[in-house]
Amino acid sequence: MDILGSSSKSSLVTSITEEIKDREPPKKVHDPGGVWKCCHCRLEEHYDYKGNKPPFAKHLSFSEDCYIMKDPFSSLNRGEILILGGDCSICNRSVCLECSLFYAKRFCKACAFENSRYFPSEVQKKIHVLNKENKADE
Ligand SMILES: [Zn+2]
Ligand SMILES: [Zn+2]
Numbered sequence: 662m663d664i665l666g667s668s669s670k671s672s673l674v675t676s677i678t679e680e681i682k683d684r685e686p687p688k689k690v691h692d693p694g695g696v697w698k699c700c701h702c703r704l705e706e707h708y709d710y711k712g713n714k715p716p717f718a719k720h721l722s723f724s725e726d727c728y729i730m731k732d733p734f735s736s737l738n739r740g741e742i743l744i745l746g747g748d749c750s751i752c753n754r755s756v757c758l759e760c761s762l763f764y765a766k767r768f769c770k771a772c773a774f775e776n777s778r779y780f781p782s783e784v785q786k787k788i789h790v791l792n793k794e795n796k797a798d799e
Contacts (some may be wrong), residue, residue, distance in 0.1 A: 665794065694707060694710060694712075696708070697728040697745055698756060699757040700754040700756060701760035701761075701771070702759065702760050705763055706728075706730060706745050708729060708745055709729060709730050709731050709765070710728075710729045711726055711727070711729070712726050712729075713725060716743070717731055718741070722797045723744075725747050725763070725767050726747060727746065727747040727749065728745040728746050728747065729742050729743070729744055729745065730744075731743075744758065745757060745758075746758055746761065747767040748767065749767055749768055750767055750768060751768060752769060752772050756770075760791070761791075762787055762788065762791065764780060770791040770792050772787065773788045773794075774788055774789075774791075774792050787798070
């Protein structure tokens with residue numbers, strides 16, 4: 662087996678990285694939507710639409726504005742979507758479904774915890790579960 666000398670190998674790597682650096686990023690054809698990030702778990706995702714009536718899934722409407730992503734695993738015509746999360750109605754920060762709960766409005770777990778006395782007892786239980794799960798990394 663013919664093995665390249667280390668000097669020629671490293672110059673090959675350098676010329677490839679130079680080439681990539683100079684190349685322009687490919688232009689996107691449609692509106693990229695934006696980047697959505699959960700303020701609690703730092704989940705970051707590209708979203709295609711924010712609102713309660715996604716134009717690519719006309720049969721659906723939601724009682725809140727959510728960040729919606731077209732399901733990359735389904736064909737466009739079927740209009741399948743993924744809901745990433747929404748905005749907390751108290752602090753206005755974006756949160757994923759796992760870090761928030763929906764009770765008439767969306768509440769992030771921190772705001773829900775602070776205001777838990779205003780929620781009915783079965784919702785309070787959920788709030789405590791939500792906040793317990795993340796205690797470990799604080
Ligand atoms: Zn989250
Ligand atoms: Zn909040």
